């Protein structure tokens with residue numbers, strides 16, 4: 563999704579350096595080119611070799627570089643950057659940037675870049691609150707530098723307060739937001755279903771599954787970022803409603819989901835069915851709580867509509883349909899069967915028995931298979947990142963016409 567984008571990360575010295583390893587790893591999985599510049603102090607916390615292995619690029623470290631080499635290299639990196647991230651940004655580097663001091667590789671490169679600069683501060687709360695630091699931050703903001711606010715909490719030094727490096731998700735989101743300003747899905751209407759359905763048996767019991775809705779909600783958030791008009795139809799989950807939706811409809815049962823999908827289908831350009839729809843519902847709903855007896859109880863179930871199959875049969879030519887296949891065995895074979903049976907343009911297949919790929923986890927490991935048979939497997943990654951990859955695949959399908 564970030565293919566062709568170059569992100570230069572300036573790492574200054576602080577305990578939060580280790581979190582930036584995760585930022586680099588996630589950006590690489592999104593296919594970005596990542597270059598890391600470390601200050602000498604940063605190497606006290608994490609070895610340059612770690613960043614080199616994660617970024618698969620040589621790491622520039624001040625203390626090892628000769629001054630003549632900076633001249634060439636810092637300009638090359640400053641020019642190559644589509645975005646420049648300084649994380650963690652100490653009071654020291656913020657002070658240098660705000661006052662035009664360029665005396666090492668990081669400060670010279672950041673001064674030479676014309677790319678947008680994102681700054682993620684991390685420092686002791688008293689330092690962060692110091693009026694000199696605050697004045698420097700204010701002055702950088704006035705020059706157009708963007709800040710990813712630190713979080714409050716217990717800091718490494720034991721103090722409580724603001725100063726923790728923003729969490730990795732927030733940093734990745736900020737980079738995405740900056741890089742996706744051209745909004746590749748602007749004007750497109752996207753319908754997404756997410757979460758489980760709940761099929762009631764009596765006033766206190768229901769049939770459902772383990773779906774958390776995390777994948778569908780992540781796709782909804784990513785589609786909003788990309789400029790789409792998103793309708794999210796959600797089963798019962800514990801997630802917060804994403805911001806920026808066109809419509810948010812909460813349902814309980816498969817039949818309710820089906821009727822909302824039918825109502826909204828004709829106006830959509832893209833339909834993404836990530837919901838885990840219950841295939842069966844109790845034949846009878848009891849108005850009163852079912853009382854136990856000494857006998858066993860047999861439940862009778864009725865088939866629910868296959869919503870995705872119905873969409874596949876009724877879709878208009880311009881509409882792109884995406885299905886999901888959560889499998890435990892014969893994973894690819896079953897997934898591809900679903901792609902064909904439900905006439906989708908793309909199917910996201912995952913093996914829910916694999917570590918980190920289950921319903922409730924924040925990560926997933928999938929293979930995407932297109933209608934034309936083209937398939938690609940992706941490494942384990944956060945659902946929030948995978949959401950962008952799924953949408954990029956959809957954008958490519960639209961481009962190919």
Ligand code: CTP
Nearest residue numbers: 835836837839841867868869870885886887888
């Ligand atoms: N789906 C649907 N309506 C259903 C069942 C599934 O729209 N009644 C959709 C899901 O949203 C998903 C895809 O079909 O995009 C595959 O769902 P899954 O539960 O993996 O498969 P099923 O079709 O239910 O098949 P099986 O239970 O035999 O694996």
